[in-house]
Amino acid sequence: MQEFQGKTVYKGTAMGKVVILKEKDCVVKRIHINDVQAEMARYEQASKEAARQLRVLYDKACREVGEANAAIFEVHRMMLDDEDYVDAIRNIIETESVNAAYAVAVTGDNFAEMFAAMDDDYMKARSADIKDISDRLVHILEGTGEADLSGMEAAVVIADDLSPSQTVQMDKEKILAIVTVHGSANSHTAILARTMNIPALIGVPLHLEEISSGMKAIVDGSAGRVILEPTETQCQEAEEKIAAEHRQASRLQELKGRPSVTPDGRRIHVYANIGSTSDIGYVLENDAEGIGLFRSEFLYLGREDFPAEEEQFQAYRQVLQMMADKKVIIRTLDIGADKKADYFHFEKEENPAMGYRAIRICLKQPEIFKTQLRALLRAAVYGNLSIMYPMIIAVEEVQRIAVIMKEVRQELEQAGIPFAIPEQGIMIETPAAVMISDKLAQLVDFFSIGTNDLTQYTLAIDRQNEKLDDFYNPHHEAVLRMIRMVVDNAHKYGKWAGICGELGADLALTEEFIRMGLDELSVSPAMVLPVREKIITFAK
Numbered sequence: 001m002q003e004f005q006g007k008t009v010y011k012g013t014a015m016g017k018v019v020i021l022k023e024k025d026c027v028v029k030r031i032h033i034n035d036v037q038a039e040m041a042r043y044e045q046a047s048k049e050a051a052r053q054l055r056v057l058y059d060k061a062c063r064e065v066g067e068a069n070a071a072i073f074e075v076h077r078m079m080l081d082d083e084d085y086v087d088a089i090r091n092i093i094e095t096e097s098v099n100a101a102y103a104v105a106v107t108g109d110n111f112a113e114m115f116a117a118m119d120d121d122y123m124k125a126r127s128a129d130i131k132d133i134s135d136r137l138v139h140i141l142e143g144t145g146e147a148d149l150s151g152m153e154a155a156v157v158i159a160d161d162l163s164p165s166q167t168v169q170m171d172k173e174k175i176l177a178i179v180t181v182h183g184s185a186n187s188h189t190a191i192l193a194r195t196m197n198i199p200a201l202i203g204v205p206l207h208l209e210e211i212s213s214g215m216k217a218i219v220d221g222s223a224g225r226v227i228l229e230p231t232e233t234q235c236q237e238a239e240e241k242i243a244a245e246h247r248q249a250s251r252l253q254e255l256k257g258r259p260s261v262t263p264d265g266r267r268i269h270v271y272a273n274i275g276s277t278s279d280i281g282y283v284l285e286n287d288a289e290g291i292g293l294f295r296s297e298f299l300y301l302g303r304e305d306f307p308a309e310e311e312q313f314q315a316y317r318q319v320l321q322m323m324a325d326k327k328v329i330i331r332t333l334d335i336g337a338d339k340k341a342d343y344f345h346f347e348k349e350e351n352p353a354m355g356y357r358a359i360r361i362c363l364k365q366p367e368i369f370k371t372q373l374r375a376l377l378r379a380a381v382y383g384n385l386s387i388m389y390p391m392i393i394a395v396e397e398v399q400r401i402a403v404i405m406k407e408v409r410q411e412l413e414q415a416g417i418p419f420a421i422p423e424q425g426i427m428i429e430t431p432a433a434v435m436i437s438d439k440l441a442q443l444v445d446f447f448s449i450g451t452n453d454l455t456q457y458t459l460a461i462d463r464q465n466e467k468l469d470d471f472y473n474p475h476h477e478a479v480l481r482m483i484r485m486v487v488d489n490a491h492k493y494g495k496w497a498g499i500c501g502e503l504g505a506d507l508a509l510t511e512e513f514i515r516m517g518l519d520e521l522s523v524s525p526a527m528v529l530p531v532r533e534k535i536i537t538f539a540k
């Protein structure tokens with residue numbers, strides 16, 4: 001039995017087998033092999049397993065994101081059997097008498113470089129595909145778990161760190177808990193773990209090379225503790241805790257269907273935050289009254305090229321239709337900082353959190369912005385959509401957005417494409433926006449306060465820097481005063497104001513938020529019912 005202490009990202013208890021998610025670019029050791037034929041057979045076997053995984057991924061992707069996006073897995077399956085690629089691997093195993101994983105890794109690197117050096121953009125892009133299938137084969141040969149957890153039983157996922165795109169690609173049904181050695185409690189990966197409603201710990205000082213997949217583990221999210229190979233007594237205690245958590249969850253279930261109204265009759269809308277269409281299940285399951293933040297940038301992550309207008313339109317329409325006439329607030333692209341996609345070709349920045357991101361990209365590269373706006377306006381016909389713009393710092397930005405919006409509207413009109421103009425608001429997540437919120441309130445329909453970034457910029461604390469978690473005080477008086485100021489300015493001009501940052505779910509502050517006059521709280525789906533309970537039982 002071994003115990004390790006980390007930091008809580010999401011509470012809750014889980015018990016099960018461990019799957020280690022090794023870093024994608026792990027160094028593969030070169031090992032001399034005596035039985036070359038046996039190694040060759042291992043490679044053939046691994047290749048078959050990779051093909052099986054890709055078929056499963058293709059089917060899953062077809063269901064979740066449509067056939068066109070799923071096609072990449074078919075391409076990968078074909079590349080797996082590419083004659084030149086297979087010959088090169090076999091050749092290395094045979095002539096050098098080395099392990100298959102090494103032969104695959106070397107071949108993968110060589111082919112990836114060869115593709116990357118080509119002039120044709122399509123061929124260049126195949127470089128990443130070759131790396132991807134080689135990584136898949138290496139993981140299978142090395143017996144290490146990787147992002148594809150399909151076909152496995154639900155497990156406790158342990159990793160050095162997880163990027164937002166890795167997290168978003170994981171099959172949520174297969175994850176009992178997430179434990180990482182690094183990472184920050186305020187990162188998007190942490191936010192995703194909360195959305196998925198699974199116990200999660202970060203900053204756990206584990207030595208991954210000493211742990212193997214298949215070990216038993218207990219994750220105690222509330223205590224920030226992970227226990228490897230627990231004793232019989234610890235297992236019993238964990239089972240009791242899991243049962244008690246289930247009982248508490250059933251108590252909250254009774255609040256489903258009830259409006260979030262204080263005893264003196266004030267209605268506070270409790271909405272949910274999501275990152276992808278596949279999170280809608282959690283939203284409905286937890287009876288959220290709407291979606292207060294759809295982080296649309298996740299549509300842009302974990303892929304090799306921009307999502308086309310049609311693909312975005314389908315995704316937005318799906319959310320709107322599934323939410324029927326409930327409000328759905330979609331935030332326009334907030335990429336940059338920790339959310340990166342290679343095809344954007346971001347330059348290296350000294351301070352990415354204060355760099356080229358979010359609305360700045362959209363205003364500098366309006367073609368990207370317009371594609372998204374067109375998709376949004378077309379989708380607006382199908383439900384109760386609101387659009388919100390991130391990282392606003394100036395009145396001029398809102399005015400420029402209005403000009404671009406007008407152009408998009410005219411283009412759609414001219415093309416005779418059906419569309420609707422939705423309610424439009426902005427995120428208040430910079431101190432600048434707070435200080436001019438009286439002016440901004442006159443230009444928009446609503447404010448949604450992004451306390452994650454607002455706290456970061458107000459306290460000058462990088463939300464990604466795990467060393468600063470102790471200094472990151474979201475209850476800081478400066479932040480609370482700013483929230484009050486924003487609400488007052490919104491109301492002065494007859495607009496509504498909500499919170500969509502993580503602070504909105506902080507039950508210790510719900511009553512204060514009600515007193516401040518907030519109209520809406522948008523929280524991770526699992527927190528909808530606990531927040532509703534606080535509102536219903538609010539004592540002045």
Ligand code: PEP
Nearest residue numbers: 429450451452453500501
């Ligand atoms: C925020 O900053 O509070 C917010 C909701 O946006 P994100 O966490 O995606 O930056």
Ligand code: MG
Nearest residue numbers: 429450452453
């Ligand atoms: Mg933000």
